[in-house]
Amino acid sequence: MNDSPGWASPGSAPSGGQDSASGTPRPAGPAAEQGTGATWSSEQPPPGQWSAPSGQSAPPPPPAPGWGGGHPHGAWGRPPAAKPGVIPLRPLGVGEILDGAVSTLRAHWRTVLGITITVSVITQIANILVERYALPEPPAVNPNPTPSEAIDQSIESLQYSLTSLGPALFITLIGTLFTTALLTVVVSRSVLGRPVTLTDAWHEARPRLPQLLGLTMLLPLMSAGIMAVGLLPGLLLGDGSGVLLTMLGGIAAVVVILWLVVRFALASPALMLERQGVIPSLRRSAKLVRGTWWRVFGILLLTMALLFVISLxxxxxxxxxxxxxxxxxxxxxxxxxxxxxxxxxxxxxxxxSVIASAITYPISAGVTVLLYIDQRIRREALDLELARAAGVPGYGSEPPGGSDASGS
Known part of the structure; x- marks a missing residue:
């Protein structure tokens, strides 16, 4: 996969579109330490491990220490995967992704709560002020309306709901923008086992805010456009068959929107961590999700259900x-x-609401970032790059730039 961007933790430069697995030093094996000549491979089979004459193959040679621990394509007694931070550097299970998000909250609770409480308080104050002073009075309701009055009341109620919902959604989007940007930095540092402060997170996230704002605004607009296309034919028809067409168009639009939401669910961490633009981030997310849509959907749905229960x-x-x-x-x-x-x-x-947001925001952001990292580990052996960036012994030295490449 030569078009796969490399791991770009906060503070590093773009990878220039190279494969994350290419160029990554492999962990040194025992054979590399025995002074073998330059023409010999560093991974020689141990003696006595060749196939028996009967055709029954002997067990494969044990891998070098630390080599891709946890990868599904080989687990013959290999040592546990390196874990410099909140997750082991191997393909993750659902429970490990959720545990990593919660562990990030515990490990960096001062930074995380500083971000979420600050943003939540500001958004709640803005919502309260808008609801109290900026929204119009709700329309009067006649308890015994005529058929025409009932239609007019329904239209007025719908207009009032849309008018009152718009400012709240905009304020929520802006709050989500800042929490996503800052918490992505925190989670990426916690994976490497690096400390991070609120100042560090803001310094690293600030240059990416304009692109993240474009991505944050593009996805709802895209969903609204798809919903309008689905509903418009039935609304224009207007009779009894138009109602049925409107229902079918609305269901089809919801299905398409859901498919796109999952397909582009990893766009924000790709934008932040790979220094991608808006459209390349959408393409990157689609590439990572391809072939695993149902798994990503299931993890996101489970996370939403858990966060809903916690919020209640x-x-x-x-x-x-x-x-x-x-x-x-x-x-x-x-x-x-x-x-x-x-x-x-x-x-x-x-x-x-502030208390609930302070707990659910970091878990939601953590699951998204860790799911992105998990997909790259499965597809691109990103665990090798992360282990090298974290300074795990046997994975080579730091890239040019030293500690800056890992965000310290």
Missing amino acids: IIIVPFVVIALMADSNGFGDLLNGSDPQFGWAYLIITGIG
């Missing part, structure tokens, strides 16, 4: 406390009318 466990008690503190809004809910919540409800639920 954290947020529900705050919502209950907020409803008890805001008796007017709670009374509106009991009466079936549109609730008008006050400052107490907004502040208490905002605190719960």
Whole structure:
């Protein structure tokens, strides 16, 4: 794979499009230490290991120490894979990816919580202020409308929902932009076992923010365009068959969007860690996901389900406390009318959202980055490059630039 970019941890230069496995020094084996001549291979078979005359082959020679530990194409008693950081440098299981994300949160909790709490507090304050002062009043609802009034009320309610949802989505996208950029740096350092501060993460992530912003905005716009194409024919038709066509078009659009979301799920770590542009990052993600779409989909779905449960466990008690503190809004809910919540409800639920985001953001970002690293280990033997960058004995020396290439 000569078109595979190399491992570019934060602080290093682009790889120039070379294969990550090519040019990587292999771990020194015992034969390399016995002074063999230059014309001899450094990996000689041990004596007595040739095939028996009966045709039964003897066990293959043991690999050199540290050589690609954990790779599925050979595991005859080889030693455990190197683990300089939060994950072993070999193909990862689902549990190891989740454990690596949580281990990053534990190992760098000051940096991670500093990032997530800061971003979450700012986004929550912005959402509360927009909801309190910038959004229009909800439309009045007639409890006994005529058929034409019911249609008008539905249209007004839809317009109000879209108007109120737009600012919140934009604020969330901006918050996700910063957390993704900074946490990608933190996770990449934790894989190498390197320390990282909030200042280090910001210094490394800042040059990539414009490209990451373009990627962050492009994917929702792409999804909206696909949904519009799916719904538009049925909406233009307008009669009973148009409703059916709208439903079928919407289902087809959702399927296409889901397929693209998984296909491009690894674009952000590719953009950050390989110094790629927006479109090359999308292509890079599609290449890494190709042939393993269902595995990537399953891991992302499992992660979303776990984070949803964690968020509910954290947020529900705050919502209950907020409803008890805001008796007017709670009374509106009991009466079936549109609730008008006050400052107490907004502040208490905002605190719960900040706490939930501070925990779920780093796990989500960690899973995405570790899934990207896992795919490159499986396809491109990135574990060898990572072991070399981490200074694991037997994997060669640092690349030109010394410690800068590994982000220290």
